[in-house]
Amino acid sequence: MSLASDTLSSHGLTRRLLLALAAGAALILVVAALLFAGGYPVGRAFAALWSGSVGTWYAFTSATLVRAIPLLLTGGAVAIAFRAGVFNIGAEGQLLAGAAGAAAVALAAPGQGVLAGFSILLALVAAAAAGGAWAGIAALLRLRFGVLEVISTIMLNFVALYAVSYLVRGPLQEPTHAYPQTVAIAEALRLPRLPGAGRLHVGIVIAVALIVAAGWVLRRTASGFRVRVVGDNPAAASSAGEIDVAATTARAFLVSGALAGLAGGVELLGVTFALYENISPGYGYTAIAVALLGGLDPWRVLPAALLFAALQAGAGAMQRDAGVPASLVSMIEALVILAVIVLQAVRHRPMPASAPGAARDMLAGPPA
Amino acid sequence: MSDDVAPLLAATIRTAVPLGLAALGELLVERAGLINIGLEGAILAGAFGALVGASAAGVAAGFATSLAAGVLVAALFALCVIRLRTDQIITGTALTLLVMGATGTLYRTMFGSAGAALETPTSGVLAIPGLSALPVVGSALFAQPPVTYLAYLIAPALAWWLSRTHAGLALRAIGERPEAAAAAGIAVDRVRTLAILAGGALGGIAGGTLVLAQAGTFAEGMSAGRGFIAIAIVVLGRWTPWGVAGGALLFGAASALQYAFQAMGWRAPYQLFLVAPYLLTLAVLAGAVGRARAPDALGRPLEPR
Numbered sequence: 200m201s202l203a204s205d206t207l208s209s210h211g212l213t214r215r216l217l218l219a220l221a222a223g224a225a226l227i228l229v230v231a232a233l234l235f236a237g238g239y240p241v242g243r244a245f246a247a248l249w250s251g252s253v254g255t256w257y258a259f260t261s262a263t264l265v266r267a268i269p270l271l272l273t274g275g276a277v278a279i280a281f282r283a284g285v286f287n288i289g290a291e292g293q294l295l296a297g298a299a300g301a302a303a304v305a306l307a308a309p310g311q312g313v314l315a316g317f318s319i320l321l322a323l324v325a326a327a328a329a330g331g332a333w334a335g336i337a338a339l340l341r342l343r344f345g346v347l348e349v350i351s352t353i354m355l356n357f358v359a360l361y362a363v364s365y366l367v368r369g370p371l372q373e374p375t376h377a378y379p380q381t382v383a384i385a386e387a388l389r390l391p392r393l394p395g396a397g398r399l400h401v402g403i404v405i406a407v408a409l410i411v412a413a414g415w416v417l418r419r420t421a422s423g424f425r426v427r428v429v430g431d432n433p434a435a436a437s438s439a440g441e442i443d444v445a446a447t448t449a450r451a452f453l454v455s456g457a458l459a460g461l462a463g464g465v466e467l468l469g470v471t472f473a474l475y476e477n478i479s480p481g482y483g484y485t486a487i488a489v490a491l492l493g494g495l496d497p498w499r500v501l502p503a504a505l506l507f508a509a510l511q512a513g514a515g516a517m518q519r520d521a522g523v524p525a526s527l528v529s530m531i532e533a534l535v536i537l538a539v540i541v542l543q544a545v546r547h548r549p550m551p552a553s554a555p556g557a558a559r560d561m562l563a564g565p566p567a
Numbered sequence: 568m569s570d571d572v573a574p575l576l577a578a579t580i581r582t583a584v585p586l587g588l589a590a591l592g593e594l595l596v597e598r599a600g601l602i603n604i605g606l607e608g609a610i611l612a613g614a615f616g617a618l619v620g621a622s623a624a625g626v627a628a629g630f631a632t633s634l635a636a637g638v639l640v641a642a643l644f645a646l647c648v649i650r651l652r653t654d655q656i657i658t659g660t661a662l663t664l665l666v667m668g669a670t671g672t673l674y675r676t677m678f679g680s681a682g683a684a685l686e687t688p689t690s691g692v693l694a695i696p697g698l699s700a701l702p703v704v705g706s707a708l709f710a711q712p713p714v715t716y717l718a719y720l721i722a723p724a725l726a727w728w729l730s731r732t733h734a735g736l737a738l739r740a741i742g743e744r745p746e747a748a749a750a751a752g753i754a755v756d757r758v759r760t761l762a763i764l765a766g767g768a769l770g771g772i773a774g775g776t777l778v779l780a781q782a783g784t785f786a787e788g789m790s791a792g793r794g795f796i797a798i799a800i801v802v803l804g805r806w807t808p809w810g811v812a813g814g815a816l817l818f819g820a821a822s823a824l825q826y827a828f829q830a831m832g833w834r835a836p837y838q839l840f841l842v843a844p845y846l847l848t849l850a851v852l853a854g855a856v857g858r859a860r861a862p863d864a865l866g867r868p869l870e871p872r
Contacts, residue, residue, distance in 0.1 A: 233672075237672065286656050288656065340852065343853075344853040346853055347602075347852075349604070349866065350798060350802060351849060351852060353798065354845045354849050354852075355849075357842070358846065361842040365839075369836055487657065488661075488664070524671055524672045524674075526671025526672050528668065529664050529671065530664075531668070532668070533667075534665065536664070537658070540653040541651055544647075544653045545651065
């Protein structure tokens, strides 16, 4: 799809860095304008945004980086799917499925001694499997029945939410039945925290490693190439490239779901320690903004996730210290997405309508 | 028996009306071959618009501003998707996010950060003489806020319009074969833009209904996924107005039954009722329940200008 970065080489790196700086400056101006229009103390709000996100070591590690972990994984998940031409809007549901899978394993698995490490690994595998399976339903529906994944993944988000709602009020509810959540998982099963980094846990290492690996696969390997070609032009991939479009699409969809599911598992084992309905404040939706800002390239998802994590962390501080509604951040995220797609649209000037149909079809990119 | 049925029916209608209005709007958009995920945003904008309009100048003004707010969001969608040819799905997602952020921020900025429930005037009940006196169904169906009757009227009107008018035919042609429609002289972009705006208007009124005929107040994020449910209803209704009306009633009934069974102390998980319509929608999509055929152009990128 045309939203992908124009070139994957490091060519034009300086130019892109300059662009990023200019975009950053524009973002700051827009936020300032919004704050000013709302009659909020602009200086104080920015100070809070800064100190609550990156201003102190504690804020950077415990607020920003902790939030960056699920955004990295779900952002990478969305990026991979979109690159393969799969509109996976279901990262949120896959995240919930992953969290539920991890919770089920972590609550049942042995939590003592040498087995604890094994149990953690098992819980994470369960999370990825559950997320992949959840995406697999939509993949199957698309490939077998031609169901638009946009609609099916939205439906599955709701199904996942109600399934978690059922689990935490039914089979997995804590024994007193007072709260709609599971008991907290055993201490030994929680992801270890990094020394000297507050609440930051090893999930950050897992997330960064996986996203770097995913970027490498997508850029440098044959299967990554197939994913990109299928996303850009499935007809050509099939006829000229002799690529199995269905299999490539399905694989990308499953990997995407597994990453999003892992985000849920890592969040459960590293942050919430229990399963409940609101375990995700919409990470799966913010992930779409993250993926787009990152040009659908996993490596560039890294800074994009960091930016949005910092914004969300700073928003809390902004609300506390300067009375600025935290929902302002949703607005900013939306404006970022709109800016990206509008700029993209303006840059790729559409063909005039008078061009012959065949020529337009050839040049227009993916037909369906 | 009738003592149990009437409130259940009333609860069904109550849930179904905003869903049905929004879904009929989305139906128009989808029959033109587009998907507007920003519908959720249009509903939420409509709800906020209703709050602003109604607290300033009463219920009627509230409905007018809710409609205007829905149209505004739809206009942004049309501007991006039709004019600039941005991706529909991403644009819709972004607009929903934008409205969530904007209404939340505006609400707290305009009405204080306490988030205290702000009461708006609400629409009175208009009992239809004769019909409302019918046994069992009378009060549930015909002693309703006027917007409910609007919903009753729109479904058949839309069915007639789609199947019996030239404009309706043009809209359907665009949804199936946009290139052929364009070649036949139909102004594809203009018709699609109008469909999007009409869809936004209905979405806005749906949001207005939540505030002005039901809650009597605004809450952040009060659309609560209804835009996405409406998209499910369009599928469930197999892209026809009557089907959509039935789908909305089904979702309404599921929600009403859920409360009824919870109140009765029924042991089975109430989530079953809430999740059933989504599963049914997926089944319909997969062709397991009858044959559903989406408009052909649905889900395809727009043809270049």
